[in-house]
Amino acid sequence: QVRPVESGGGSVQAGGSLRLSCAASGLTFSGYGTAWFRQAPGKEYELLAASTWSDGRVYYLDSLKGRFTISRDNVTNTVYLQMNNVKPEDTAIYYCNTRVTYYDGRWYPDTNWGRGTPVYVSS
DSSP states (O other): OOOOEEEOOEEEETTOOEEEEEEOTTSOOTTOEEEEEEEOTTSOEEEEEEEOSSSOOEEEOGGGTTTEEEEEETTTTEEEEEEOSOOGGGOEEEEEEEEEEEETTEEEEOSOOOOOEEEEEEO
């Protein structure tokens, strides 16, 4: 089964920046929304950012507004998450989902997940 491949994680000091990438070659990309999630140690998965395919709808977790930006390249089938002014509480494994649907105020990822990319933010 083809899965999305996340990359770009690593160690960074608080206040720094990272750009995460998610390659979705081999997957149906057009027509679907995309999203980034994360799972911090001992915590549940949380939706960070999401965007629809065509109507311009974008979602950000309130605590991330102004710091993180989701974008996509429909030619290379790649999704990005630009992370600026990172904080120690951003430490987590980050996952993308490239087949997300938006309906009635909620975002629904499909079940095809990558392995994630780890981010560690030191204070």
